[in-house]
Amino acid sequence: MCRYSRKGRNKIRLKQLKIRQTGLKDRQEKFKNRQTGSKSRQEAHKKGPEKRAMLLTGVLMILVILAVLAVIRGGDIPGNYDGRIPETEKNVEMEESAETAETKEAEAQIPLPVNEKEEALLRSLYQAMEKKEPDQAARILNSQEDLLKTLVQETLDGKKYLYWQEETEGELTGHMEEMTGETKGRGLAVTRFNTVFFGEFSGGKPEGDCAAVQAMVLAEPRFTYADGEWKNGKMNGHGKTGYRYYENAPETGFVMAEKEGRYQENLLEGDFTYIAENAGGEQLCWDMQAKNGVTVLSEKWVRHKNNGTYMLPSKEDSGRAYVLSESQAETIMWNNLIVWDEQ
Numbered sequence: 422m423c424r425y426s427r428k429g430r431n432k433i434r435l436k437q438l439k440i441r442q443t444g445l446k447d448r449q450e451k452f453k454n455r456q457t458g459s460k461s462r463q464e465a466h467k468k469g470p471e472k473r474a475m476l477l478t479g480v481l482m483i484l485v486i487l488a489v490l491a492v493i494r495g496g497d498i499p500g501n502y503d504g505r506i507p508e509t510e511k512n513v514e515m516e517e518s519a520e521t522a523e524t525k526e527a528e529a530q531i532p533l534p535v536n537e538k539e540e541a542l543l544r545s546l547y548q549a550m551e552k553k554e555p556d557q558a559a560r561i562l563n564s565q566e567d568l569l570k571t572l573v574q575e576t577l578d579g580k581k582y583l584y585w586q587e588e589t590e591g592e593l594t595g596h597m598e599e600m601t602g603e604t605k606g607r608g609l610a611v612t613r614f615n616t617v618f619f620g621e622f623s624g625g626k627p628e629g630d631c632a633a634v635q636a637m638v639l640a641e642p643r644f645t646y647a648d649g650e651w652k653n654g655k656m657n658g659h660g661k662t663g664y665r666y667y668e669n670a671p672e673t674g675f676v677m678a679e680k681e682g683r684y685q686e687n688l689l690e691g692d693f694t695y696i697a698e699n700a701g702g703e704q705l706c707w708d709m710q711a712k713n714g715v716t717v718l719s720e721k722w723v724r725h726k727n728n729g730t731y732m733l734p735s736k737e738d739s740g741r742a743y744v745l746s747e748s749q750a751e752t753i754m755w756n757n758l759i760v761w762d763e764q
Contacts, residue, residue: 533597534582539572540595543584547609550619555634556667559644562615562636569614583608583622600625616759626654626761633759641669647759649684654761656684662757670700680755688714689755695743705735707743714753716745 533540542565549558562569573579581600585608586593598604604625610618613635620631627633632648644667649660656662663679670676675697682693689711698704710717718724722731723742731750732742 531596533595535572535576535597538568539576542568542572543609543611544586544593544595546611546617547584547586547619550609550617550632550634553632555632555644555646555648556665558617558634559636559642559667562617562634562644563638563642566614569611573611573614577611581610581612581625583610585609612761618761620651624653627651628653633761635759640671641666643667645758647757655687656757657686658684660684660757662759672700674699676700682711684757685713687757687760688753690714693755705737705741707733707735709733709743709755711755714756716750716754718750 535543542561545561546558549555549561583598583600583604583606585596585606587596588594598606600610600622602625605623607621608619610622612618615637616633616635618627618631618633620627621629622631623629628651630649631651633646635645637643637645643664645662645664647656647660647662649656649662650658652658659682661679661681662684663677665677676699678695678697680689680693680695682689683691690713692708692710695707695709696704710719718731722733722745724731729747731745731747733745735741735743
């Protein structure tokens with residue numbers, strides 16, 4: 422067993438104390454270093470917003486400089502922050518509005534290719550057709566035959582024109598345009614001295630919703646009409662065609678007759694309804710079928726061998742029948758009689 426003297430033991434204790442003091446100093450240094458790092462981070466954190474603010478201020482200054490340069494050079498202001506329209510854009514809009522107003526004024530000042538009396542005639546026909554009053558249109562056509570012949574044959578030289586009205590400053594203004602393959606719009610066209618079309622036009626022909634009236638005087642004044650869907654100048658789609666006496670209707674026979682159904686190239690196709698009315702206001706109705714405008718003789722038709730006729734009882738009275746001869750049964754009877762390209 423090793424034993425130390427008192428002096429030796431004191432030396433050992435001194436060495437141990439020095440070692441402990443050295444370790445304590447090291448720990449104190451490390452603590453100071455941690456405190457110093459913490460302070461640095463706190464200072465950096467405090468300076469962060471200041472740096473971001475300085476950066477944003479720099480960006481805004483650059484944008485202001487660009488805006489000033491753009492105004493000097495006559496350009497647009499980048500960003501348009503205040504929501505106001507730059508003066509250059511205002512000027513463009515004002516110029517465009519002025520040009521539009523000048524164009525409308527110039528169009529309104531274009532003289533029509535007709536005289537005042539002929540324009541008044543067109544205006545009255547336009548209004549009658551726009552109000553869906555074919556009887557009134559027919560009265561005008563029959564009563565103004567001479568003026569209409571001059572208008573169509575001489576003034577317009579046999580060419581088709583589209584006439585329409587527009588409201589300008591509270592007043593209706595008439596416009597006219599010669600029909601070409603580029604014509605598209607809604608209006609009135611006088612195709613003959615006794616025939617008018619009114620509705621939608623495209624490619625210089627009736628296209629879409631359109632109505633036609635043709636006036637004539639047989640024993641008494643009457644008119645033929647066609648009203649419905651048109652395509653490429655012909656009835657294609659649902660529509661109605663027929664005739665009506667508008668005054669001094671004959672006491673015998675029918676004062677009106679109408680066929681309603683689906684038309685294909687001006688010919689009835691499939692199921693359709695035929696209605697007729699006498700002078701007393703009594704109406705008779707027949708449900709029929711047609712193929713390419715020719716009657717389809719279904720089992721409802723009764724053939725009389727003694728005279729070779731076909732009879733179809735009406736829906737209202739079986740004793741009242743629609744009668745077809747053999748030749749009529751093979752002939753196109755169910756069609757639109759008002760043709761756009763007719764000369």
